[in-house]
Amino acid sequence: MRQKLLSEGASELSYEIREIVKKADQLRKLGLTISWENIGDPIQKHHKLPEWIKTIISDLMKEDDTYSYCPSKGMQETREFLAKQTNAMDGVQITAEDICFFNGLGDAISKAYQFISRTSRVIGPTPAYSTHSSAEAAHAAHEPLTYKLDPNNKWYPDLEDLYNKVKYNPNIVGILIINPDNPTGMVYPLEILKKIVDIAKEFNLFLLADEIYINITYNGARAYSLAEIIEDVPGISMKGISKELPWPGARCGWMEYYNRGKDEDFNRFCQALDNAKMIEVCSTKLPQVAIPKIFGDPRFKVYREETNQNIGRRSRIIADILRTVPQLTFNETFGAFYNTIIFRDGTLNSKQKIKIEDPKIKALVEGWVSQDNIALDKRFVYYLLGAKGVCVVPISSFCSELQGFRVTLLEEDEQTLTNTFTAIRDGIVEYLAS
Numbered sequence: 001m002r003q004k005l006l007s008e009g010a011s012e013l014s015y016e017i018r019e020i021v022k023k024a025d026q027l028r029k030l031g032l033t034i035s036w037e038n039i040g041d042p043i044q045k046h047h048k049l050p051e052w053i054k055t056i057i058s059d060l061m062k063e064d065d066t067y068s069y070c071p072s073k074g075m076q077e078t079r080e081f082l083a084k085q086t087n088a089m090d091g092v093q094i095t096a097e098d099i100c101f102f103n104g105l106g107d108a109i110s111k112a113y114q115f116i117s118r119t120s121r122v123i124g125p126t127p128a129y130s131t132h133s134s135a136e137a138a139h140a141a142h143e144p145l146t147y148k149l150d151p152n153n154k155w156y157p158d159l160e161d162l163y164n165k166v167k168y169n170p171n172i173v174g175i176l177i178i179n180p181d182n183p184t185g186m187v188y189p190l191e192i193l194k195k196i197v198d199i200a201k202e203f204n205l206f207l208l209a210d211e212i213y214i215n216i217t218y219n220g221a222r223a224y225s226l227a228e229i230i231e232d233v234p235g236i237s238m239k240g241i242s243k244e245l246p247w248p249g250a251r252c253g254w255m256e257y258y259n260r261g262k263d264e265d266f267n268r269f270c271q272a273l274d275n276a277k278m279i280e281v282c283s284t285k286l287p288q289v290a291i292p293k294i295f296g297d298p299r300f301k302v303y304r305e306e307t308n309q310n311i312g313r314r315s316r317i318i319a320d321i322l323r324t325v326p327q328l329t330f331n332e333t334f335g336a337f338y339n340t341i342i343f344r345d346g347t348l349n350s351k352q353k354i355k356i357e358d359p360k361i362k363a364l365v366e367g368w369v370s371q372d373n374i375a376l377d378k379r380f381v382y383y384l385l386g387a388k389g390v391c392v393v394p395i396s397s398f399c400s401e402l403q404g405f406r407v408t409l410l411e412e413d414e415q416t417l418t419n420t421f422t423a424i425r426d427g428i429v430e431y432l433a434s
């Protein structure tokens, strides 16, 4: 090329969660049946949307107006409806103008970091959800900046680590929280959120909250939203329908801007995000017109509560199976639909194995694990995949120094769920004893 083509940050873009799928597909082609524990897709795990939701959507599809253009920032009525919901929480107050729709949160996330000045950084949690950490790292052309979530303290953030990193890195302009968290299933307690608000105040930062799982809590937990706790700090909440409806293929998520009027720089940032949408001629109309009809229906609350309770019940089944392994650090989950399980220090080494009967599968797995410097948890994950056909994601793929793996709490067929997690436990026991 005449000039350098690729941006510096492009090498930071990776979605390791998908890498494991390529490996699993190779094994599937050799005849192995795979239990897909790698992706948070309720439908793949036998979840059925209630008929009344499908009826609302199919009725909308019969109306001509559904096929016309709509405002690039999103349908006015829908933004008014969502602003009202936020205002009812008795925290920060917003109007429809403070809401902007994106083509899913993935789009919102990449736009948000894209418009932050290259030298300014947003610090996020580790284990890190890669859509955020990759996009932030790509914008800065540096590796992600992270604060630790602590597996020995219910996955709560290590506030001292966060405070010190913010204090000693003047480039940090914002703190990301993912509440409830992916991949740990942790729900931020109110006191911790308040302390994060205090850090933002002390250092004049903005807060970014990914709240795609905000209505998915169970086992007695309640997630406090950014709107409730932010006081007068500038902030953005990111919300969407991919998880709580669930309807990821609608590619529909939105940002809510809080306290724009409190800081001119922040206000200009929000304006730039709106302008980025304005250069597109339309937004995702069908899901947007469906939102007030679905969220405004009293049946939605009942549906969500039942679905959450079921996730909670499955989380306890999984806990009963995996808690019995002393070499693991296991935390109960309270939100979203994942659990991250950690191998205690010193329990993994590069000699461990699980027996694989099929010679072709065995050869493939042995080839993968013979790579130089392969992370020890990835090595375990490959053996588990080859020997038991269970596809989980290594935690080292989430910008983490910890060793472990992420599973989902989604399988609705409880016998299948029990079989899968028993296979995981048996795999771990054999691997650690080998």
Ligand SMILES: Cc1ncc(COP(=O)(O)O)c(C=O)c1O
Pocket (backbone or CB within 6 Å): 040, 103, 104, 105, 106, 107, 129, 131, 178, 182, 210, 212, 240, 241, 242, 248, 251, 252, 253
């Ligand atoms: C924390 C978090 N944010 C955002 C997304 C992506 O959402 P969307 O489907 O709206 O792009 C996910 C998907 O798994 C997620 O876990």
